[in-house]
Amino acid sequence: MHGAQPEKEERVSMELTDEVLKSMEVGMAFRDYNGRITSMDFHKATSYLVTASADESIRLYDIQNALCLKTINSKKYGVDLVCFTSHPTTVIYSSKNGWDESLRLLSLNDNKYLRYFKGHHDRVVSLSLCPCKESFVSGSLDRTVLLWDQRAEKSQGLLRVQGRPAVSYDDQGMVFAIAFGGLIRMFDARKFEKGPFDTYSVGADKSEANVLKFSSDGRLMLLTTMDGHIHILDSFRGNLLSTYNVKSVSSHATLEASFSPDGMYILSGSGDGSVYAWSVRSGKVACWASTDVEPPLIKWAPGSLMFTTGSSELSFWVPDLSKLGSFVGSK
Template identity: 75%
Template sequence: MLNPLFIPLLFFFFFLCFEFCVVGTQMEREEKVSLELSEEILQSMEVGMSFKDYNCTISSMDFHKSSSYLVTASDDDSIRLYDITSGTCLKTINSKKYGVDLVCFTSHPTTVIYSSKNGWDESLRLLSLHDNKYLRYFKGHHDSSKCIFFPRVVSLSLCSRKDCFVSGSLDRTVLLWDQRAEKCQGLLHVQGRPAVSYDDQGLVFAIAFGGYIRMFDARMYEKGPFEIFSVGGDISDANVVKFSNDGRLILLTTADGHIHVLDSFRGTHLSTYNVTPVSCNSTLEASFSPDGMFAISGSGDGSIYAWSVRSGKEVTSWRSATSDTGPPVIKWAPGNLMFATGSSELSFWVPDLSKLGAYVGRK
């Protein structure tokens, strides 16, 4: 469904504008000033387009780094590929046999890695969306003797610069993988539910659990963490850990409804935002804006919040139309004035120009 405030051309414009304004001429520099993400622009954002044809909750989604594609995974065992410039669903692929939980793009815009959610097969799969073919299986998270639950993968992060990725499971292991090999390239044992993430350069990865974020050099991970950062006594289950695009900040969400932001170099605790806690079966997700100046997050009550990273203050909040389905999955589109939320429907949020009179026609 398309909000009449956001005709397709406007939707396409906002998809392009953040990247268009980055280069060199005087006019382009002036345009960057007029379109730079600000509190006013963030406060104006509304749902510009939504897809309501989901039968179940969206469990995961990912934007491709360099194309206009978005992929979603949902509890009806489907994977869907979208082109956000045209606002169309390009393909739906069902994974009824294995189920689907987490999904991430590889460097190729129609190839993904996804985790199972069927209760009997913990494998990760490399899937070509182009022809619906499995290119590789990754098996390793299977030590169910140490896990009272099915040892499903609860965290997955791909390195944007190399063909490697890292996965964390309820079996209390973190595995390092090369997309070209079926067997894992490294194994780390943890003492809790792990949240994992590569930084954008692929040189460092983080593992969060038990109230701490452990920083590893990807080239020497077997030597253990080179830094361990405390998150202020919050020992609830880690849900999501992420780096900002420039690698200077790191964000951690926990099941108790806390979103922590730290300096990734010094470990300095910069701020903590609080939302409604999530259930043990849900994940609290948050995301940095492309410039790292703002953080957005879902909440256990289905609301969406935005904060200024610099001041630590809440900038705005939105009550989702699907708030009864729990915390939405939330992702900011790389390099664009748009973020997406997923619950029982998929929504794209863009600025409403009618609320931004000072920006219209500004040169």
């Protein structure tokens, strides 16, 4: 065991650079899914990853040991989006059965429902949990965004939107944002009922909002849209810093993108199944082609040189250290 320690420390201290990112490839894949992965989330403080899939399963992984710890089936309700609460074995998830749009608080330990959150009347397409309080926000095709407290079944607030909403808290939980119709509206989480304190534009792109995310230092935000655009904005001033383009996605798919932990790189899926990487400073870094035809889900593991993609399988991407020498030599 002790012999393995120094290598691990070395890996952690390895800095993310263009070269390291270019060298990344699938180190391991779980191929035992019987449907596309529809959502995945990393727990911030442990090495746990949770996935939801069209095969109606919720799966818990320990990424440090590359193990699937648990599979729970949600046959009755189906499962679409899933997020960890602060507790590593408790999740909130949305249904996919078309008749019950409640969100559910589920203990993965004993497969028990701890609470139902009733209020939406159509599919929930965006879900974001507050990092520091027991609140969360959900956006639905019923054109509402609801604010919740995990301890109460009824929503604590309702905001109406004109279109499919993408919602996200920032990493401090002070602010949340709602995107639709080419605009991002910024709300103070403590007094959201006063309306947005600022509204940012992403230019002429009025196509449907897909996902909205803040970088972990809170300085940047990204918004993906159905037309295949990934917009990067300064989250304090609201100015549009850059827009990256990939192949557009169909109306039943979601274009997902993710910041690296240092906020310096953006990874994104694409409507042609590829994975793209950009440096926030200098532009495109890499592209990994795929035989898949739908955009993969993509999430960077917090504080780690690893990201995961979800399609009909779950893949763990890590740097190939043997390739790094050749990249450095080719400068």
